[in-house]
Amino acid sequence: xxxxxxxxxxxxxxxxxxxxxxxxxxxxxxxxxxxxxxxxxxxxxxxxxxxxxxxxxxxxxxxxxxxxxxxxxxxxxxxxxxxxxxxxxxxxxxxxxx
Amino acid sequence: xxxxxxxxxxxxxxxxxxxxxxxxxxxxxxxxxxxxxxxxxxxxxxxxxxxxxxxxxxxxxxxxxxxxxxxxxxxxxxxxxxxxxxxxxxxxxxxxxx
Amino acid sequence: xxxxxxxxxxxxxxxxxxxxxxxxxxxxxxxxxxxxxxxxxxxxxxxxxxxxxxxxxxxxxxxxxxxxxxxxxxxxxxxxxxxxxxxxxxxxxxxxxx
Amino acid sequence: xxxxxxxxxxxxxxxxxxxxxxxxxxxxxxxxxxxxxxxxxxxxxxxxxxxxxxxxxxxxxxxxxxxxxxxxxxxxxxxxxxxxxxxxxxxxxxxxxx
Numbered sequence: 001x002x003x004x005x006x007x008x009x010x011x012x013x014x015x016x017x018x019x020x021x022x023x024x025x026x027x028x029x030x031x032x033x034x035x036x037x038x039x040x041x042x043x044x045x046x047x048x049x050x051x052x053x054x055x056x057x058x059x060x061x062x063x064x065x066x067x068x069x070x071x072x073x074x075x076x077x078x079x080x081x082x083x084x085x086x087x088x089x090x091x092x093x094x095x096x097x098x
Numbered sequence: 099x100x101x102x103x104x105x106x107x108x109x110x111x112x113x114x115x116x117x118x119x120x121x122x123x124x125x126x127x128x129x130x131x132x133x134x135x136x137x138x139x140x141x142x143x144x145x146x147x148x149x150x151x152x153x154x155x156x157x158x159x160x161x162x163x164x165x166x167x168x169x170x171x172x173x174x175x176x177x178x179x180x181x182x183x184x185x186x187x188x189x190x191x192x193x194x195x196x
Numbered sequence: 197x198x199x200x201x202x203x204x205x206x207x208x209x210x211x212x213x214x215x216x217x218x219x220x221x222x223x224x225x226x227x228x229x230x231x232x233x234x235x236x237x238x239x240x241x242x243x244x245x246x247x248x249x250x251x252x253x254x255x256x257x258x259x260x261x262x263x264x265x266x267x268x269x270x271x272x273x274x275x276x277x278x279x280x281x282x283x284x285x286x287x288x289x290x291x292x293x294x
Numbered sequence: 295x296x297x298x299x300x301x302x303x304x305x306x307x308x309x310x311x312x313x314x315x316x317x318x319x320x321x322x323x324x325x326x327x328x329x330x331x332x333x334x335x336x337x338x339x340x341x342x343x344x345x346x347x348x349x350x351x352x353x354x355x356x357x358x359x360x361x362x363x364x365x366x367x368x369x370x371x372x373x374x375x376x377x378x379x380x381x382x383x384x385x386x387x388x389x390x391x392x
Contacts, residue, residue: 005140039137042103147354
């Protein structure tokens with residue numbers, strides 16, 4: 001199981017506010033039926049790496065549908081095979097050490 | 099005001115678990131007296147860019163004190179000058195659109 | 197057309213040197229028959245976003261075959277639809293301005 | 295010694311082309327008298343981590359001087375203490391294995 005953090009940045013939007021684009025992504029993730037969590041710098045999604053990256057491809061397409069011509073997408077995958085990692089697991093593991 | 103996401107990855111640790119290193123970082127951030135929030139993929143800190151990056155330099159030094167010889171640090175800075183951005187502001191702005 | 201930068205970081209390797217893992221990736225990219233270029237911080241590959249991310253999934257699997265239990269993968273996709281972008285295009289465009 | 299990859303993304307520019315901003319950064323790096331190398335996804339700079347991050351703060355300020363109101367900066371630091379790492383070292387080490 002892996003966690004993915006996904007940040008989609010449309011370029012050449014006349015306003016620096018990206019909230020509408022992020023809301024589109026949240027709506028799409030609801031439809032995709034995955035476990036996800038929004039934070040201030042991106043969205044964390046839980047799943048297997050091939051499915052997560054296929055999802056990232058679909059999500060990064062969304063701003064183009066609004067007329068944007070260039071999108072930069074940052075993705076981090078943390079894939080671990082020796083134990084089950086889900087959203088919240090790593091935070092709990094750190095807090096238990098404090 | 100800016101937000102920084104910081105992820106510090108020590109390499110060549112014999113175990114793939116990094117929880118002890120992340121706990122060190124959280125303890126240090128408490129001492130540094132900054133507003134921060136841990137998520138499953140890193141820590142978000144609020145401040146001005148030069149201070150945030152100086153803080154990142156101090157934080158990325160911590161694993162070396164435990165005997166690690168190589169550290170990869172990922173930093174994203176989101177610096178906005180047309181309005182005040184603090185931890186939680188962007189999430190609230192997106193949720194208001196859903 | 198898009199460019200992807202891909203960096204694959206195996207965790208819990210006893211040595212901090214990752215050259216063997218990076219060499220595996222280069223060999224696999226040769227077999228995959230894609231245009232790519234190694235730099236000191238990752239590998240840049242040229243293609244369409246869905247194919248690039250499917251490739252990233254296959255590449256990030258390689259260290260697990262060597263016994264690694266955790267892999268962190270960083271991916272940046274720069275996807276542009278208003279003009280053709282290939283490896284070397286952006287550098288040339290900047291150099292023409294200097 | 296560490297290597298830093300730096301990518302500065304101005305938001306809310308009416309054009310999706312960022313070449314002028316990247317050229318500003320290259321010019322500034324020339325003045326800063328550091329070893330650096332442009333690639334298609336960012337600029338790699340060689341130095342010690344605290345100096346590199348202080349440099350990143352100065353560089354990420356440049357687009358604001360052109361009237362941009364929001365800048366996203368991505369930084370990766372690879373800091374190694376068991377051997378000397380400079381621009382080109384890692385590529386050479388991988389190529390020797392192919």
